[in-house]
Amino acid sequence: MRQYFLLAALLCSVALSAQTETPKNWWDLDRESDNYPGVSAQKAHNYLAGKKAKKVVVAVIDSGVDIEHEDLKDVIWTNEDEIPGNGIDDDRNGYVDDVHGWNFIGGADGRNINYENLEVVRLYNTYKAKYNNRNRDGLSKKEKKEYDAYKEYEKIVTDKMAEVGPQYEQYKAIQEGIKSIVAKTGKPIEKVTAADVAAIKDKDMMTTRIQGVVANATTNGATVQELYEDLNGAVEYFASQAEYNYNPDFDARNIVGDNPGDLDDRNYGNSDVTGPDAGHGTHVAGIIAAVRDNNLGVNGVGGAKVEIMSIRTVPNGDERDKDVANAIRYAVDNGASVINMSFGKGYSPYKKAVDAAMKYAEKNDVILVHAAGNDGKMLTLTNNFPNDTYQGKKRTGKTWITVGAASAFYDENLPASFSNYNKKMVDVFAPGRDIYSTIPGSEYASFNGTSMAAPMVAGIAALVRSYFPDLKAKQVKQIILESALPVNLEVTKPGSEETVKFSDLSATGGLANAYAAIKLAERTKGKNRKAGKRDESLMMY
Structure with a gap:
């Protein structure tokens, strides 16, 4: 899995990321002469x-x-030995038109x-095909080990599916709530401030909740727009987990055909x-x-x-x-x-x-x-x-x-x-x-x-x-x-x-x-x- 650090997973991290501004090229600099x-x-x-x-x-x-x-x-x-787009493996390396590299997931x-499953889901599906509706009694030593692994994977997948669905709904509700509040201010989101959000008098339970979220996230300098964009990432993250990553019924490998x-x-x-x-x-x-x-x-x-x-x-x-x-x-x-x-x-x-x-x-x-x-x-x-x-x-x-x-x-x-x-x-x-x-x-x-x-x-x-x-x-x-x-x-x-x-x-x-x-x-x-x-x-x- 791509090793992103998903800031959107925790709303408090929006505030953390805004605490200290660093130069965009800080990673190119030197500790002794540039102080980074x-x-x-x-x-x-x-x-x-x-x-x-x-x-x-x-x-x-x-x-x-x-x-x-x-x-x-x-x-x-x-690849100088490959003629682009001619549909021929010119250099005979086994890959047709591999001019700039190759795609093993196409x-x-x-x-x-x-999108793809996580490996634990693929393992669960593999063992489920073999051990679903079977009893551990009477299995060989090797089969018992596999059966126990199947039950472990089953619990992980079941628990995660029960978790990510509600998380997706929660973040989506907050995202929609912020969108609604921004509309009430009459300003484009890049101009909406925490003070604008706090000043809204037409309150319901969701508005009050969103005002609290915005106040917490903007305390250390994050903007309403940054919070909203981070929430977009959270919604996408939990949606992909629920629909693809942990979903045992999803299988994309037929696209590759191998x-x-x-x-x-x-x-x-x-x-x-x-x-x-x-x-x-x-x-x-x-x-x-x-x-x-x-x-x-x-x-x-x-x-x-x-x-x-x-x-x-x-x-x-x-x-x-x-x-x-x-x-x-x-x-x-x-x-x-x-x-x-x-x-x-x-x-x-x-x-x-x-x-x-x-x-x-x-x-x-x-x-x-x-x-x-x-x-x-x-x-x-x-x-x-x-x-x-x-x-x-x-x-x-x-x-x-x-x-x-x-x-x-x-x-x-x-x-x-x-x-x-x-x-x-x-x-x-x-x-x-x-x-x-x-x-x-x-x-x-x-x-x-x-x-x-x-x-x-x-x-x-x-x-x-x-x-x-x-x-x-x-x-x-x-x-x-x-x-x-x-x-x-x-x-x-x-x-x-x-x-x-x-x-x-x-x-x-x-x-x-x-x-x-x-x-x-x-x-x-x-x-x-x-x-x-x-x-x-x-x-x-």
Whole structure:
């Protein structure tokens, strides 16, 4: 599932987001010279000015990318061996007209999946077909294990369906109430103030309730319009959960026309790399590679020689293991040297297929960067997938990096409240809150999530590989982790009110930094480094 941090889920978060204004490009800035804990990309590019760089392709496995966006169209990867639109697999790689990437959640007839079930619902349906109306007694040991899992999944799905329906109705009622109140003021919503709302005398129970909601949300600076837009997001979120994500009767896979359990099948989908909802993927792509210094929008971390390959794999719902595995293989086979994966889910029935693809990427010298997730919890090997540990093994991927999300506040609020964490399983933190980047239609917006933090690191990896092409993927990973700037702060642990050391939230205990990574890469120049050995001279650059 796309790892958005949905502010609309809690109305109080509208007020939180408005507490402190930060510059839109804060994540590009430097902690020492600009007083913002960004990735120091501007400083890195200033240092690299005039130096030679080589092309680096970054695969964005996501919801799709708007390849015509004004700030991205010049950095979109093009398959030079494919003739656009001729309906022929010119390069004989198994994918027809894959000019800018591939879409694994589309059909040969051009249709595309937008919404999907969550994996728990797919597992529930699978076991329901086998165990519905059966009794646990008399089952084999293996069947009893499956039966118990079926009952667990059944409870999750039933409980969530009973929960999200009323939530959808609640938020929809508040949304309609605000719309009604705005109409009573006689002003366009962008001009309506909290005082206007409070001044309405024609009250009923709903009006009184809405006045309270508006007063609460606007106390710390949020506007009525921002509240309304956030409610739109909440309504859409809970509607999609009720109608698609947790709905056992919904099945979109017939659009693709494949057997999702046939893991040997790789040649399906279509060439539409944008799809019906490319907001998330376009935002991610902009962080990595939006054209720098062109007087448009944002400056991507990666630089002028970085290109984006769009591999559409992630719907509004949970991605399928088969698609993820095939997306990784497609990226590797078609020249990507960095892969960004801003998605995750709670179950992985075909994890071995994804593991095999991870090994394939590592064998072919490709870096995989993955978002830690937005549940405000400690990661384990069983609560977030994909992860870097191979099923049934202790061995982990050597070119895999897991990224947590940081905010612009260099204080107790530095770790984003939604970010997942783990001293061993999360490698490093990077900016992931209030991240301004590209969205479809040549527009721009601020998103929150570890989905935004991962492409910061993918951009750093691409930058290092571009200017130091002789470095291997394992070396680049080491450089990124060893050059992470340490944080000596007591912070609020995500998802709680507990105070912990920032260093307890990830393996490095630090923030990824492009400038420090470049300086360390310059010193390394192809030499082998001992993993975990930090260069003390880089701690303050």
